[in-house]
Amino acid sequence: IACKDQLFSLQSLVEETGLPKPTLHRMLQQLESAGMLQRDADGRHYSTGVRLRRMAENLLLNNTVHGARHAVLRQLVEEVGESCNITALSGSEVLYLDRVETPAPLRFYLHPGSRVPAHCSASGKLFLGQMSP
Numbered sequence: 001i002a003c004k005d006q007l008f009s010l011q012s013l014v015e016e017t018g019l020p021k022p023t024l025h026r027m028l029q030q031l032e033s034a035g036m037l038q039r040d041a042d043g044r045h046y047s048t049g050v051r052l053r054r055m056a057e058n059l060l061l062n063n064t065v066h067g068a069r070h071a072v073l074r075q076l077v078e079e080v081g082e083s084c085n086i087t088a089l090s091g092s093e094v095l096y097l098d099r100v101e102t103p104a105p106l107r108f109y110l111h112p113g114s115r116v117p118a119h120c121s122a123s124g125k126l127f128l129g130q131m132s133p
Contacts (some may be wrong), residue, residue: 009046073100094124
């Protein structure tokens with residue numbers, strides 16, 4: 001479910017995994033109650049849950065390549081003279097994974113882990129612009 005950008009029904013998961021329907025249903029219920037999966041509004045489709053997304057975001061925020069990506073951002077800020085970010089779309093929000101500020105006196109500070117509505121940031125507008133209507 002996490003590898004594909006789509007919703008899954010119980011039947012489509014049975015076909016994909018080859019597991020018996022009752023077994024898969026019990027597994028989905030357990031994953032849903034743990035916050036790892038969630039049901040869509042129609043109650044018949046599953047997608048990644050809030051807890052699973054938060055765990056993935058924490059991995060991105062705290063992984064061992066942080067130093068390397070931060071160095072790249074610092075170099076980019078020196079070249080372009082503007083603040084630079086690495087962000088990810090998380091639901092309807094933009095999650096700031098890393099950021100290097102410009103030395104300019106007037107700036108808006110967002111620390112890694114900050115969240116803003118997608119429509120309120122430049123990177124969020126980039127994400128939204130790549131989506132289907």
